[in-house]
Each structure stands twice: as C-alpha cells, then as structure tokens.
Amino acid sequence: MDVVDRPALDGARVAPADGAFEGFVRQGTILETKAFTSVSDEAGGYAVPREIDAEIARVLTQASPIRAIAKVVTVGSAGYRKLITSGGTPSGWASETGPRPESATPVFTELAPPMGELYANPSASQAMLDDAAFDVELWLAGEIAAEFARAEGAAFVAGTGDNRPRGFLTQPVSTARDGARPLGTLQYLPSGAAGDFAGAADERLIDLMQSLRAPYRQGACWVMNASTLARIRKIKTGDGHPLWQPGLADGRPASLLGYPVIEAEDMPDIAANAAAIAFGNFTAGYLIAERGETTILRDPYSNKPFVSFYATKRIGGCVADSEAIKLMKFAAA
Incomplete structure (x- = not known):
C-alpha cells in the first residue's frame, strides 16, 4: 500500500528556530543571551x-x-556632549614682508x-x-x-x-538677524497681523525662505501641521498660480516655493502669536x-x-x- 504524503495538521506545526523571543513574550521562558x-x-x-x-x-x-x-x-x-563653534577663524591681509599678528581664536560652546x-x-x-x-x-x-x-x-x-528633549519651538526667539542673536536663539519673522497674514501671503513666505542663508537652503524644508497646510494650499500668486505643488512621484513630498513640505501635527495652528510655520535645514539645525x-x-x-x-x-x-x-x-x- 502506497504511503501518501499529507500536509501536517495546523496544530502540529513546529515552532520556528528563531522563536525564542516569542516564547519569552508569550510564556516568560528563559532567553539565550546571545540572541x-x-x-x-x-x-x-x-x-x-x-x-x-x-x-x-x-x-x-x-x-x-x-x-x-x-x-x-x-x-x-x-x-x-557636542562641541560647536560660534564663528569661523578670523583672518587678515598683509603685504609680502609685513608682520602677521595673531588672529582671534574661535569660541567653542558645549x-x-x-x-x-x-x-x-x-x-x-x-x-x-x-x-x-x-x-x-x-x-x-x-x-x-x-x-x-x-x-x-x-x-x-x-x-x-x-x-525629555527640548523642542525647537521652546527655544528663545528674536527678530534679530544671524550674527546679531545669542547662540541658541531662533529668528522669527512676523506675518504682519495677529493670527493672519498682512498683505500678500506669498511675499511673507518668500521673506521667511530667503532669511535662511544659502548654505542652509540646500536640504531645507517647510514644517507645519495639516490645518496650516490647508491654508497655504489656497494661496496663489498674483498671476493665479498656486504656491503649493503636489509631489510628482510616489513617496515624494509636496513642495512650497520649491522646497518640500513636512506635515507635523504637533505644530500649532495659525493663531495670534503662534509660530505655526518653520523653514530650515533640520539636519543641521536639530540634533x-x-x-x-x-x-x-x-x-x-x-x-x-x-x-x-x-x-x-x-x-x-x-x-x-x-x-x-x-x-x-x-x-x-
């Protein structure tokens, strides 16, 4: 009589060899430390x-x-701990045979x-x-x-x-430009009105974008929540073109003025004195x-x-x- 190979019953399945952690989770069995x-x-x-x-x-x-x-x-x-400097090494000009006085030393901050x-x-x-x-x-x-x-x-x-971590919205803020603010203080630009844009919204957004120096703009992005993004998507330029552009390929974020938009639901809604929009190079800016x-x-x-x-x-x-x-x-x- 021929023996017919039959599939094993479901209840007779052998546990996989890498199921040690599953055994720990299910029954509290002892684990092998090497895993x-x-x-x-x-x-x-x-x-x-x-x-x-x-x-x-x-x-x-x-x-x-x-x-x-x-x-x-x-x-x-x-x-x-991480060491950062608050500026580059100062330099100077001299003639071919002129003296070279000592230049200032960069300041390190921990x-x-x-x-x-x-x-x-x-x-x-x-x-x-x-x-x-x-x-x-x-x-x-x-x-x-x-x-x-x-x-x-x-x-x-x-x-x-x-x-807990310190969020970037809890940092001190100032309207002073780069180089004029204390280290750790973020620059903000006012929208011009409490809880709204004053004048052309696209011009305010362009001012914010251009306030970030060129080296940082490579890899920069916008950060806002869905409610703010809904407001931004309705803004159009003077010739009727929307500032917001959808991603052209799957997996690519939408863009605003040529830079990607990241939705972060923990960002505040647009309201009086709220910092509802951030723009920056977060790879360089947040650790x-x-x-x-x-x-x-x-x-x-x-x-x-x-x-x-x-x-x-x-x-x-x-x-x-x-x-x-x-x-x-x-x-x-």
Whole structure:
C-alpha cells in the first residue's frame, strides 16, 4: 500500500528556530543571551531582538516627521556632549614682508541635549498571548512604536527639556538677524497681523525662505501641521498660480516655493502669536541623541490576568544650530 504524503495538521506545526523571543513574550521562558544586544539579564531585562527594533525604527521614522529630517546620533550613555563653534577663524591681509599678528581664536560652546527616558507599557491578556494565530511580535512592535512616536514627536517640537528633549519651538526667539542673536536663539519673522497674514501671503513666505542663508537652503524644508497646510494650499500668486505643488512621484513630498513640505501635527495652528510655520535645514539645525537599544520587561504579576510589557528607551534632543531654522510668527511684530 502506497504511503501518501499529507500536509501536517495546523496544530502540529513546529515552532520556528528563531522563536525564542516569542516564547519569552508569550510564556516568560528563559532567553539565550546571545540572541540579544548588550543589556543583560542581571540588569533586569532583555534587549529587543534586532528584527523588532528595526521595525520600531521604521514606524517611528514614518510617524515622527521631525526624526525623519533631523540628525540622529546613537549614544552609549545619557551624557552626550557636542562641541560647536560660534564663528569661523578670523583672518587678515598683509603685504609680502609685513608682520602677521595673531588672529582671534574661535569660541567653542558645549551642546548637551536634554535627555529623558521614553517608555511604553502596553498589556495583553495571557489568553490572547496563547492564541497561536496572534502575531505577538508585530503587535508588540506596533504598540511600542505608536506610543514612542506620539511622545517623541511632541517633544521634538514643543518639549520643555525637563526629563525629555527640548523642542525647537521652546527655544528663545528674536527678530534679530544671524550674527546679531545669542547662540541658541531662533529668528522669527512676523506675518504682519495677529493670527493672519498682512498683505500678500506669498511675499511673507518668500521673506521667511530667503532669511535662511544659502548654505542652509540646500536640504531645507517647510514644517507645519495639516490645518496650516490647508491654508497655504489656497494661496496663489498674483498671476493665479498656486504656491503649493503636489509631489510628482510616489513617496515624494509636496513642495512650497520649491522646497518640500513636512506635515507635523504637533505644530500649532495659525493663531495670534503662534509660530505655526518653520523653514530650515533640520539636519543641521536639530540634533536627536538616543540609546541604540529598546529594552522590554515582561511583567505577568502586577495586573493578572494581563501581561504588561514595559519598554524603555533613552532619548534626547535640542537645537544644534540656531541659524539653520527660521520661524513664521503670526503677530504684528
């Protein structure tokens, strides 16, 4: 009698060889340290596997627009420091045989992004985790990414710097030009009226764009929320052409006066004295410093029958170059 090969029943499936983390998530089984990065079990937790951490990073880049355009550095501790100079090396002219007096020395300033611990604490019932049809890793990555994206997106724009990043909208502001403002103070241009544009809106936007020096305009972009963008999309030039232009290819952002537009929902709406529009080179202007790994603690005891997954990540941020970002403030002056 011939033996017929039959597909295995669904309940007889063999768990994949890389399912150690899934076993930890579902049942709290012991993990092999070699499958994870530097965080040890003696520290009370395990680092997220590389596949899941990459998934979180991808979702964060999509959901947190400032992260996508800023400079992001990975640090090994919370004590990240960066040296910046407030000007170039002065020079002078001399004849062929004339004396060369000593020139001034550039001034160095230490930049220390305020850092805090970003955390998420999603929960699921043990019965849900036991369901073989439930993709635990995808759910966990999505839950953590959603929480982290919401929190960090708000902090990069308007964070206070108290145990969290300092947003660029909380920096001191002034109408003084570059070179005349203290280091760390952003320049703003008034719209001419409280909560509105005074005169031709396109001229105000052009003034804001041109206030950014040419080296920074290479790689610059506009940042505003959807409500402000809806207002901008209705603005037309004197000959009837719209300032806003849609992206010509999939994946490319729309443009305003030739520069891409980034929607950040944490930017304020157009209102009296609100800095609702930013224009700048955020790669040069804003610095994000973060620890490389996300750690997760599995807690099946505190809230039975639910299992909590306490995820943490150290992250900081601040304005690195105050000449690289300009603001439009909807005020008379």
